[in-house]
Amino acid sequence: MARILLADDEAAVREVVTRALQYHQHEVTAVADGTLALAALAQDSHYDLLLTDIVMPMMDGIALALKVAKDYPAVRILMMTGFAAEKARAHNLNLLVHDVVSKPFTMDQICAKVDAALKKPPTGAGS
Numbered sequence: 001m002a003r004i005l006l007a008d009d010e011a012a013v014r015e016v017v018t019r020a021l022q023y024h025q026h027e028v029t030a031v032a033d034g035t036l037a038l039a040a041l042a043q044d045s046h047y048d049l050l051l052t053d054i055v056m057p058m059m060d061g062i063a064l065a066l067k068v069a070k071d072y073p074a075v076r077i078l079m080m081t082g083f084a085a086e087k088a089r090a091h092n093l094n095l096l097v098h099d100v101v102s103k104p105f106t107m108d109q110i111c112a113k114v115d116a117a118l119k120k121p122p123t124g125a126g127s
Helices: 011-023 034-043 061-071 084-091 107-119
Strands: 003-007 027-031 049-053 076-081 099-102
Touching (some): 003 011, 003 034, 027 034, 034 049, 034 061, 049 061, 049 107, 061 076, 076 107, 099 107
Parallel strands (some): 003 027, 049 076
16 A cells, blocks of 8 residues: 555546555545645655646645755655646656656556556655
8 A cells, every 4th residue: 555645737637546546455645736745745755655736736746846856865756747848848847756657547547657666666866
């Protein structure tokens, strides 16, 4: 079982992904944007994985990934997006991010990507 922090501004995505990950025995904390994700990490930094959307209000997933990689290098980072241009931006962070999942995805696909990311060592700064 892993502890996963999920950041996505779409409530339906948060709900479905949370349920799928919980079904696979993961503990999930779901938040609506990057600032809330940082607040969750400040309260408890013992997450194994950050699963974040790229396009979000307040703080997008790219800014969040950069901050998490710097301040919480033990947390693996997996991103998701429905925008091809944003996926290209995220791939420029390939030293910090394990993968970028394209939306729409199936629950089997997202769970497989999460499992693959959890098997790899963290790639954040300082690791």
